Amino acid sequence: MYNKTAILTLILVSVATVSTTSILVSYKAQAAVTSSSTTTGTATGTKPNAEIKVGGGNATYPFLGYNPQKVQAKTGDTIVWNAVSPIAEPHTVSFVLDNKTMTAPDVPFAASTSLPQLTAVPPGSNGQPTVMPSHQGNGVIIVGANARANLPTIIDKTGSPRMINATTPYHMDGTEKYVNSGILVEKPQEQFFPGSSNSFAITFEKAGTYDYTCIFHPWMTGQVVVK
Numbered sequence: 001m002y003n004k005t006a007i008l009t010l011i012l013v014s015v016a017t018v019s020t021t022s023i024l025v026s027y028k029a030q031a032a033v034t035s036s037s038t039t040t041g042t043a044t045g046t047k048p049n050a051e052i053k054v055g056g057g058n059a060t061y062p063f064l065g066y067n068p069q070k071v072q073a074k075t076g077d078t079i080v081w082n083a084v085s086p087i088a089e090p091h092t093v094s095f096v097l098d099n100k101t102m103t104a105p106d107v108p109f110a111a112s113t114s115l116p117q118l119t120a121v122p123p124g125s126n127g128q129p130t131v132m133p134s135h136q137g138n139g140v141i142i143v144g145a146n147a148r149a150n151l152p153t154i155i156d157k158t159g160s161p162r163m164i165n166a167t168t169p170y171h172m173d174g175t176e177k178y179v180n181s182g183i184l185v186e187k188p189q190e191q192f193f194p195g196s197s198n199s200f201a202i203t204f205e206k207a208g209t210y211d212y213t214c215i216f217h218p219w220m221t222g223q224v225v226v227k
Helices: 025-033 187-192
Strands: 050-054 070-073 078-083 094-096 106-111 130-133 140-145 153-155 161-163 170-172 178-180 199-204 208-213 221-226
Touching: 050 070, 199 221
Parallel strands: 050 078, 070 221, 170 199
Antiparallel strands: 078 199, 094 178, 094 208, 106 140, 130 140, 153 161, 153 178, 208 221
């Protein structure tokens, strides 16, 4: 329908109750650009004071939750979240401290119609981007993979976003608007999600109650109470 769109390679994420599979090409490119700060692997550094399992169960009955769902900690404690799902089921640990920063794995982007047509990768594969007319003048709307949901990201108190390193604990002072682990999957599944990790750790620097959720499964919730 549209002959001129943005030069992007996009992947649609199919979310089902039992399995969510996402092959993200534009996300892969973003992961490569930020590889110096978002290395795939396990959170290392300070020995954690508590561990929370993310996912679990089996291929027949996956566990879409955090275990334990609620933990208590002291100021300066480090909590680590480890992905334990045996299937390629992506999860995140996402602290949305400002409701305006809530997001999704795929979001709409405005694009000029003066750019070439999108092509599926590999060519000839059964894929097509979601392209819709823009209601704000010329151009189109393209639904694409959201790096701020799929990669480790924070938005600080000033509203400035930046990618962080998932392999070292993030020191959270409670002033952030958004702290996100990026995609967490068990080690064998990382090949399906470029830029993903199998663990994420936070050192809590300020007392308070910190609620978090999974961007892929909003009914998954957890809480850290720091005293």
